[in-house]
Amino acid sequence: MTRALLTTLRTELGAEAVLTDADVTAAYTRDQMPLAPAGQPLAVVLPRDVAGVQATVRACAAAGVPIVPRGAGSGICGGANALEGCVVLVTTKLADIVEIDPENRLAVVQPGVVNLDLREAVAKHGLFYPPDPSSYDWCTLGGNLATNAGGLCCVKYGVTSDSVLGLEVVLADGSLLRTGRRTVKGVAGYDLTKLFVGSEGTLGVITEATLALRPLPQAPGTLAAAFSSTRDAGAAVSRIVREGLVPSLMEIMDATTIDAVEKHLNTELGAGSGSGALLLCQSDAGGELARRELAAIEQICRDTGAEMTHATDDVAEGNLLMQARRSVHYGIEALGASMTDDVCVPRTRIADLIEGCERISEDVGLRIAVCGHAGDGNMHPTVIYDADAEGEFERARRAFDAILELGLSLGGTVTGEHGVGKFKQDWLERELGPVGLHVHRQLKRALDPGNLFNPGSMFSLE
């Protein structure tokens, strides 16, 4: 049966598009979340066109072999991890920017286009594709769509689904669905586009997307503000939101994160030793308006007790300040093994979340570095542990779960942007509750009755 499937796939896609050598397929079995399980795939296929995707889906459906759709593998929830004996359907060879329409400010792309490549292509037309996950220089738009990726832009420009006008999707029977439209408005039928965005490869394979573009923003001005306590920084965030200021970026780092970054960069962030939190804000409104926006934010930071504030409209200096945020990953990496959480809480509860993480840190006896997108409440507490030390992994895992628990108790969600995948199914079930889970299962059964696409990822049918 599996041999027949491989023969069919080779015939339909060409032998070079069907990989079965375990040494080769190994590169396609995991994404970037080491804690999620992964199996050995029967094959990895890389179709070059939509017909190839359809042929793969039909052949796998006929053989009863599950399909795991995969982009670049930059995900961090195990969503693209292989299932034992599955076919991994990699969309990276469907990599055309089909069209850029500057007049209607939209682009039509295939799923294998790298996020950065689209950004650069549309920038030539003075246009901007906002979603900017941290892997933007290698992740693909197909993966961004499947996980509804966010990034630093979200506070002002929203998440991936806010930039999608329509999709082309290969369904479980191999048929080709077109959702949405090229117009900016439309209410003809159910919003299928938004149903497929963020469905993590469980409902179909996205083969094309029509994306809304924005005018290229101005070069940003940047503000850094250091606080003695996370409580004060949290109060600043609340006030900024409350007063209707919408910076184009608003990131927060706690003391542990500041410390890790300072060690990594071998510099002081100017926050002063023992600073409790650093807030980084940008405004891309341009010129005088950006200056005024940042000045208003700076005033709020001072009013809420900032020990230090520094604003600049010099782009190079702004980049230097932003380097602190961009170095968090490396700074923490240097401290040991780590598990990064992804909770999103109401923006008024950020200080509560950080303080809760401090308590959890004390409980388990491990450091937790908290940074995140303060502008939308999406925080990434990272538990640091020694993988070789007896029992530390288990304690880290306990802290990781306690943070999710805390996020839910603060009215938040167990995943703000990373997704559920093959890692947080239990937590999704808990967040959704029995009725929500039941509806998910009903929808999955309706669109994928054979449970062909990524079975057991996100949630199981039983």
Add this chain to the structure above:
Amino acid sequence: MTRALLTTLRTELGAEAVLTDADVTAAYTRDQMPLAPAGQPLAVVLPRDVAGVQATVRACAAAGVPIVPRGAGSGICGGANALEGCVVLVTTKLADIVEIDPENRLAVVQPGVVNLDLREAVAKHGLFYPPDPSSYDWCTLGGNLATNAGGLCCVKYGVTSDSVLGLEVVLADGSLLRTGRRTVKGVAGYDLTKLFVGSEGTLGVITEATLALRPLPQAPGTLAAAFSSTRDAGAAVSRIVREGLVPSLMEIMDATTIDAVEKHLNTELGAGSGSGALLLCQSDAGGELARRELAAIEQICRDTGAEMTHATDDVAEGNLLMQARRSVHYGIEALGASMTDDVCVPRTRIADLIEGCERISEDVGLRIAVCGHAGDGNMHPTVIYDADAEGEFERARRAFDAILELGLSLGGTVTGEHGVGKFKQDWLERELGPVGLHVHRQLKRALDPGNLFNPGSMFSLE
């Protein structure tokens, strides 16, 4: 059987909440779209709480009697029109603003809250709920959610679904589903919120919504620009979009509309006689920024051939200019019977749409007045006819359909904001195509296996 159902409903909801007198129920059998069919309901029920909605759903499901959910009845697609022998479930008694949370900029509302009442309540906190359908002073938020209502705000602030964070929905088995969350970001599971928004009462009854609010915008500045041809006005719109200007309102009126409004207001709009099109723009960015935004738009209008432009930051004068747009309905009403279309086209095709309407007008020998939301391409061509003249209704209907055909041929949709309801099912089928329709049917069957909610509205199961 039906008597038993009525007894159950009276027991569960109280006798005063169950209306069966045909003279009384007549007020609940139709919305504002006279061309859509309507039947005689078995009963109209007005539950006062969620338990009452659940009891109604369970009782109707048990009796096999369909439910048509209804808000204020301001819709214009027949979506809320009664089916013969159905129960009309009216949500206007669920009318509490449950919570306003200024710090997190959100409100929790029941479906019977009138759009304007929410606007006024949040304005006291300096906040703004953008969606503003023209019936905003009497339509309810439940209906806005069910139809994914738009309005004049969409060019800058999007449609209803862009302001919804989460829902509470009574499903076909009477269970209570909670979708979404109170956070501004979140990817835990499928986007059920967006699936229910715009589903026109075919998947469940929305009993609560968590809505995102924005800071109250500044008092708007206003610009009027008159063009000798719709082609020039269309070119202006394209340039404005292309250059990344985002006014808070951008409306277009063609010559027939201008004429109708001038007659109604008994004044000249200052466009000069024989003007081909009038463009009205507002900026709510405030002060100097608004002046610059409108000045840039004014310059584009001049560059593309405007015969007259007039900008003002005087609010009263702006309201006077906007009165022209707000009077369109009355101006056209005075000309005879009318059918208002609702097509949305890519913004570069607005001039093509208006010129196409002129051709259709000549073909059928009836006037067609075109106005609409130029900023998002959502146009409302209105066919004017004499209801008493032999054959005019049929010709009007032919023109109406030809406009939908034209909209589709220009890459548009058959409904930008009014919905499908019991009027445009054939056109929806055509726009979706067989695969899209099949997916709609699969989803409807999955969530409403007994076809309880608004059966045959939007699309039929066969």
